[in-house]
Amino acid sequence: xxxxxxxxxxxxxxxIPIALGxxxxxxxxxxxAKNAGFTPVQAMVASLTNNASxxxxxxxxxxxxxxxxxxxxxxxxxxxxxYLLMSCALSQKFAPGTPLIHRLVVGYDVTDEIxxxxxxxxxxxxxxxPYGAMSVAIPGWALGTLLGGVMGNxxxxxxxxxxxxxxxxxxxxxxxxxxxxxxxxxxxVAVSFAASFVISYLPALAAVSSGVKxxxxxxxxxxxxxxxxxxxxxxxxxxx
Amino acid sequence: MNIWLYILxxxxxxxxxxxxxxxxxxxxxxxxxxxxxxxxxxxxxxxVMTFPAILEATQSPWSGLAALVAGILLAFFGxxxxxxxxxxxxxxxxxxxxxx
Numbered sequence: 545x546x547x548x549x550x551x552x553x554x555x556x557x558x559x560i561p562i563a564l565g566x567x568x569x570x571x572x573x574x575x576x577a578k579n580a581g582f583t584p585v586q587a588m589v590a591s592l593t594n595n596a597s598x599x600x601x602x603x604x605x606x607x608x609x610x611x612x613x614x615x616x617x618x619x620x621x622x623x624x625x626x627y628l629l630m631s632c633a634l635s636q637k638f639a640p641g642t643p644l645i646h647r648l649v650v651g652y653d654v655t656d657e658i659x660x661x662x663x664x665x666x667x668x669x670x671x672x673x674p675y676g677a678m679s680v681a682i683p684g685w686a687l688g689t690l691l692g693g694v695m696g697n698x699x700x701x702x703x704x705x706x707x708x709x710x711x712x713x714x715x716x717x718x719x720x721x722x723x724x725x726x727x728x729x730x731x732x733v734a735v736s737f738a739a740s741f742v743i744s745y746l747p748a749l750a751a752v753s754s755g756v757k758x759x760x761x762x763x764x765x766x767x768x769x770x771x772x773x774x775x776x777x778x779x780x781x782x783x784x
Numbered sequence: 785m786n787i788w789l790y791i792l793x794x795x796x797x798x799x800x801x802x803x804x805x806x807x808x809x810x811x812x813x814x815x816x817x818x819x820x821x822x823x824x825x826x827x828x829x830x831x832v833m834t835f836p837a838i839l840e841a842t843q844s845p846w847s848g849l850a851a852l853v854a855g856i857l858l859a860f861f862g863x864x865x866x867x868x869x870x871x872x873x874x875x876x877x878x879x880x881x882x883x884x
Contacts, residue, residue, distance in 0.1 A: 564866065565869075593791060596798050598826075598833065607790050623829050624797070632805040651806045701843065705880060712838040715830040717859045729827050732824060740836060765832075766824040769820070770824055774820045
């Protein structure tokens with residue numbers, strides 16, 4: 545029991561900087577949710593049950609465009625596909641004989657950051673370590689979203705405009721550092737920017753929703769990259 | 785269309801993505817194609833969602849462009865997620881002080 549408490553506290557300690565970052569970023573997510581027609585409470589519940597920045601943002605923009613439930617499901621699947629790989633890697637970190645309940649609960653909050661601190665722990669993972677991190681990170685994420693949805697209404701347009709790019713800043717912070725180390729990723733990001741730009745402003749494709757464009761481009765470009773530049777086991781298993 | 789149903793769909797899909805490998809897959813994925821595909825997906829998705837959308841998120845496309853360039857530079861030089869996000873916002877605030 546003492547061991548569990550020690551791991552839980554260590555997780556909380558490592559989760560505090562994550563929670564602070566989440567709070568700021570989730571604020572802009574709350575604004576995006578409000579723009580998509582969510583009430584602040586609905587936005588908070590979405591964050592509480594999803595814990596996924598890119599996935600939530602993609603879904604919000606689809607809802608704003610009046611997409612069907614199926615489109616939202618597919619978009620959520622594509623935008624969050626990276627968690628599939630992270631969970632695969634994380635499944636190797638559980639000691640043999642770990643009760644199923646721990647896999648079910650840890651699976652609730654496999655985010656870029658919590659996955660990161662968990663894999664940074666050598667040896668088998670004590671599930672109480674992610675539990676500690678989750679217990680501060682999840683409220684930070686949810687309360688940030690709630691406040692974004694509430695304050696977005698009363699903040700001046702200039703401030704909302706500024707906060708709206710916070711999420712894009714976070715996305716850049718996720719994709720650019722690996723692009724610096726890996727030329728294939730750098731090229732892929734550049735091609736993605738270019739393709740997205742062309743498709744967004746091509747008059748012939750004006751009727752296609754932005755969510756569908758994201759799905760099609762993601763599947764096409766990732767598949768092309770996977771065929772042209774297959775990733776060896778030394779890279780594929782541990783990116784965040 | 786009901787917002788609560790959208791939230792339910794999002795939550796169910798997201799949880800299944802995360803928990804299925806933890807529960808079912810006890811060994812590594814063998815297919816190099818699938819591994820490579822999943823490896824590249826986040827970069828393409830996030831890049832496609834960022835650009836050119838960032839140009840339309842702000843009151844002026846030029847302030848969005850400034851935030852994009854600043855964010856890329858800061859991330860390139862290893863600033864943290866929080867620093868990149870906050871500084872991108874400040875760049876827009878500063879740029880629109882002159883533009884809008």
